[in-house]
Amino acid sequence: MSGTYFTILAVLVLAGFFLGSQRARGIRGGGALHSVPAYHGLYIAAGVLTVMMAIYVIGAPLGSHYIVSQGLGAFDPASVSEQLQRDAALRDIQNLIAGTYQGEASEQLRNAASAYSSAANLVYWGLNGLGALAGVAVIFWGLGRIVPELRARNQFEHFVKYVLFACAAVAVLTTIGIVFSVVFEALHFFSKVSPIDFLFGLQWSPQTAMRADQVGSSGAFGIIPLIVGTLLITLIAMLVAGPLGLFSAIYMAEYATPRIRAVVKPILEILAGIPTVVLGFFAALTVAPLIRGWGQSLGLDVASESALAAGLVMGMMIIPFVSSLSDDVINAVPQSLRDGSYAMGATKSETIKKVVLPAALPGIVSAFMLAISRAVGETMIVVMAAGLAANLTFNPLAAVTTVTVQIKTLLVGDQEFDSAKTLSAFALGLVLFFFTLALNYIALKIVQRYREQYD
Incomplete structure (x- = not known):
């Protein structure tokens, strides 16, 4: 019709x-x-x-x-x-x-x-x-x-x-x-579970008994292990993507010839088009065993699924977010600023450090915030490389999980949408929403604080 x-x-x-x-x-x-x-x-x-x-x-x-x-x-x-x-x-x-x-x-x-x-x-x-x-x-x-x-x-x-x-x-x-x-739906969840226990609890185990006469767990909905796991993996990813992406942007904007830039930039941005499930396979089958082998050779106890493996591959994935946006921002800095710096005797590296990067700082910060938001929202790589265990640990060699992974796990299959277990996914989504909102607010304030206008 x-x-x-x-x-x-x-x-x-x-x-x-x-x-x-x-x-x-x-x-x-x-x-x-x-x-x-x-x-x-x-x-x-x-x-x-x-x-x-x-x-x-x-x-x-x-x-x-x-x-x-x-x-x-x-x-x-x-x-x-x-x-x-x-x-x-x-x-x-x-x-x-x-x-x-x-x-x-x-x-x-x-x-x-x-x-x-x-x-x-x-x-x-x-x-x-x-x-x-x-x-x-x-x-x-x-x-x-x-x-x-x-x-x-x-x-x-x-x-x-x-x-x-x-x-x-x-x-x-x-x-x-x-x-x-x-x-x-989050308010419906908080009518069943205390917001204090949810926000400050140290144990996450959402399994609950389905019937009153059924033996089962009453559930533990402390979000702290998920927040710690999310921040740990995001930190590792940004330690990889931040320097590599920013230095790549500086090279392509300031040092690379047009021919090299025309080849390197598209190849680098291909990383953004690789499906995350493919990167998850790479993390689970290649990176995680490699890290575990190195750890065992050094006498370290490395889990088969670790935050380090997930963070490294996730960092590879978000490199184009930092690199491409930072490259555009650096290229937007007026050439007159560079010419003025050269006229005063500054070298190319000094001009980049003292003139170009400070002028492009708001845009670079925005690129980093976007990359962090992308890392926080990633699911498949963490599922396949870091696991589902909600461990409260800062050890990058241990298995951890994230907020998005738990949302996916809670909503998979036939679920009773009136139980605290399923409704907790919406509470996690609300926390994730406010987290990304806070990142956007911070980025906006930084842009307003350091923004410069040019003729």
Whole structure:
């Protein structure tokens, strides 16, 4: 249904643009137009797009509800009283219509499939027909409004402004919706578990008994081991990515020839495109055994899954974030600052240390903060190289886990979304949200404090 409707929409939009432009060109022969003919075509095309999209946004959900209600109406109400029963009945109806239903269909199911198909055909032709008629009507209405005094350009620019505002509003509302959904579930969790125990507890073991008569753990939801593991792995990653990324950016911006830069920069940025699961395999199968072998040769006790292995590979992954952004920021420093430094007798290295890097400091700090946020949010590398053990340790050779890994673990498989175990994932998400928000706030303050403006 959607494909046909949007095909009709595209055809009518193009037809409105063409007919509006042609109509304006015909009028221009008898007098001056306020706007060029193309804007008259865009004016009609925008009207067709607005009306037909409004019909689809309102009609498609109503049509889907009507189709489902007609299909389920053929069943005994008691047999489809619950959501799971309704979903199963709909799957059977759709499979029977598609010819993939296994077994012998009952008379009730065949009647439901017939009602479902009839409703679907009615909605299909009704929605497409209504949209087409509305689009054609808007075209004729728009053609009648095309006169020399019509401010088509102004009208179309107002339309574009409203579209851009709607896009911005969707982005903002999506963010607000995400925050409220996480906060609501986190508050549900805190009604079961004390926020003090969650924020300051030293043990993380979310396993709980599923029933009152079942023997099992009551759960321990102290987040400190997860925070320590997250910060430990992030610190190791930044010790790798920070110097390598920054020094790479300095070399490419200040020392490399254009030919070398054209080769090295794309190769370096390929690291950002490698899937994290591939890097996780590399960490688990290559880096972790290598570290364990070196540790044993030195008499150290190294876990098979360690924070060091995960941090090293994660550092490799986020090098392009530091390097590429820092390179762009350094290149944005005005050449006049460098020339002034050279004129006063400074060497190239002195100019970089005393002039270029201080001028680029806000952007470099922002690059580091973005890299830290990326490291904090990484999951697959930690799962495969650092493990799932929530150990409260600062030893990089031990197995640890992170906040994101625990969120993934808690929400995998069939879960009861009313238990403290599952709801704790939303509390962890809320903590992670405020952590990244704090990083962004710090970066913003640093940028405001050290930002310099140039002519």
